[in-house]
Amino acid sequence: MKIQHYITGALIIGLGMQGISCSSQRNLGKAKLGLDKEFVRSNLEDAHKQIAYLAASIGESDMPTTYKEGNYVNWGSSWWCSGFYPGTVLYLYEYTKDEKLLTEAKSKLKQLEKEKYNKGTHDLGFMLYCSFGNALRLTGDSASYKEILSTGAASLATRFHETTKTIRSWDGGKNWDGQPWTYPVIIDNMMNLEFLTEVSKMTGDQRYRDIAVQHANTTMVSHYRKDYSSYHVVDYNPKDGSIISRKTAQGAFDESAWARGQSWGLYGYTMMYRETGDKKYLEQARHIAQFYLNHPNLPKDLIPYWDMDQNKLTPDSKYYSQKELRDVSTASVTASALLELAQYTTGSESQLYISKAEQMLRSLSAKPYKADFKESGGYILKHSVGSIPHKTEVDVPLTYADYYYVEALVRYDRLLRGEKVIKP
Template sequence: MKIQHYITGALMIGLGVQAISCSSQKNLTTAKLGLNKEFVKTNLGDAHKQINYLASSIQESDIPTTYKDGKYVNWGSSWWCSGFYPGTVLYLYEYTKDEKLLNEAKRKLKHLEKEKNNKGTHDLGFMLYCSFGNALRLTGDSTAYKGVLSTGAASLATRFHEAPKTIRSWDGGKNWDGQPWTYPVIIDNMMNLEFLTEVSKMTGDKRFRDIAIRHANTTMVNHYRKDYSSYHVVDYNPDNGSIISRKTAQGAFDESAWARGQAWGLYGYTMMYRETGEKKYLEQARNIAKFYLNHPNLPKDLIPYWDMDQNKLTKESKYFNQKDLRDVSTAAVTASALLELAQYTKGSESQLYISKAEQMLKSLSSKPYKADYKEAGGYILKHSVGSIPHKTEVDVPLTYADYYYVEALIRYDRMLNGEKVIKQ
């Protein structure tokens, strides 16, 4: 998504991004789309009904995270997922023009606003940009939202340090070996860079964009293996930027390809190409997509296992009995990313990304992944995995799965309308 009306720093990106825009529009007009308006209307209509039910079932101060054993789980505004529910509501408002949805989003934003001052998390892009960023884009209300976004970006920027050239992810905790993290950076952090680049344009503060670029560059070098799979965590020495270890926190084992981590990287580097016009980011996204889509362990319905290397787990592994769980949230993120990547590529490659995203959307929009009305408390999709190693949010509906599913449907609807996938 893009913030409208405040692109004061647009000239810094130059003609490269303008060329991307022209090329992507041409790609959209030549693409063959396999889904129709009725498919989008039906599934966004069902999502609308579910979200209305969810909104009527929770307290005003609740910020939904998941639904388990017939009960709502709300982790609060400081949890990394807090921006997804209002963001989903706003996307559905964009499609339906239902003013009740806008009012619901505003109620949640009121409780979320204080996180603009939160310097203890790297997840402010998820928390603030998916929510307040969409609100600004759809309403143009700079008085209500611009200050929140700029303050939040400044808070996020405090977590960047010169020696590692990255934004620190966690301030505490221990790795699987029981050793404290020193300066951990997770691949998920790629998803918070859009927040910085957009606020940079909104405010004219080049510092935010520079941080995003430096973080993306460092991550490209240090997180990725030769086959373009990603480690989950790289732990740095904050004094000189050297690498202490490469580990996982949510994957099956350190050298595995934790599924959602691969999706975060694909989405993040596709976005960074859009924001900068740097071809190296496009090539990185294309290579990640190739690794992901050609993975021999990817199921036929394209809804991945929670870890793409889970088949390598032995009976001695404490995760063996859960090795075949799918992660719907990964498929939702990937589908949305592929639709954007398709507009920056050409011919059969572009068509491949569209076709794969369509297949993912068809799978997500049918059983066993799509919930019946009220079945999952108003959540749209079932069978996501938060973190098996932490025994949290395992095989449940998740707010971010719903967000990226709705985003992907909105992006696809724009394609059907002959519009750009990303609204500017």
């Protein structure tokens, strides 16, 4: 099977579905890298200073979420974002070897550990793998972290339903039509599957990997439109697995392409190819990248609007006044994902993904997106959007924007060192 598509301008790329080893690095060895060590060093050092300032400005039990109107917003450990701050600190520790960062991360991990028992959320991958997963990778301390991760995976697995073959996202709540959700599954959930696949390898329990694969397969069929844009929410009937509705709860309208949802899918399917070697996930990731990078409404600096179809909003829309807002968090996630996707593709396609990720990193690392020292309370990046429809975290710094930005820089540093993008 061969897919012909273009991504920018008149560039045409033929995507042959030939076998590509997940461990192959030869194509990256030939890639031209447009950023240098000084770019990476200076931006990671700036991030280090910012995070050190943030660490000194919050309490021991605070889990940073955002900074708004001069005030820190620190949700508790059960909030879905709770793992990003310690994860960011750990990535910066990996680069700088500053032991104070490791101490700070461990302090937050103590606050977070109890969430391994939390069966009320689908976001334990974000919460536990971005934090404890990085801690285990960097310290090798399996005695401290393996049990936490395996217990957390067991908690997450309780949300899997054999009939729908998905992990349930929300408990309760209503859709835009005022109707209660029955069994909602959101595209964000693709990001929690790495947690399950890694714990499966760690423990030898095949069940976790099987759950991740079934969820990814169902999402591929149910969430994606013909153009490879994604709905945000699919509501299932748990009795027979049928679909009740498809919605876009955090986007401009149900048939729009909510920007961060597209990046969650790109990152998630790229990761699933790495974890399984199944080429259908690689093909899916390539298609999503095609949709995203070739979208006519993508700004020249590659920092997307909060919804890729926001230009279709009319003046009578309640979101019209906010339609020009960008979402930095989407660009951070996308940049990191593209660097990995480049590792599994070849030639001009691989080079394109690297070049686009570089362009995103250049934009993120400059005004108006990057904060000055001590600005924004110590958060690294500004101008992210949580959810305009829910009137939450609108045009503010967000902890997960910082996490994926730092992750992308660390991944790029590995490229410069001639290493694999993904550290085992």
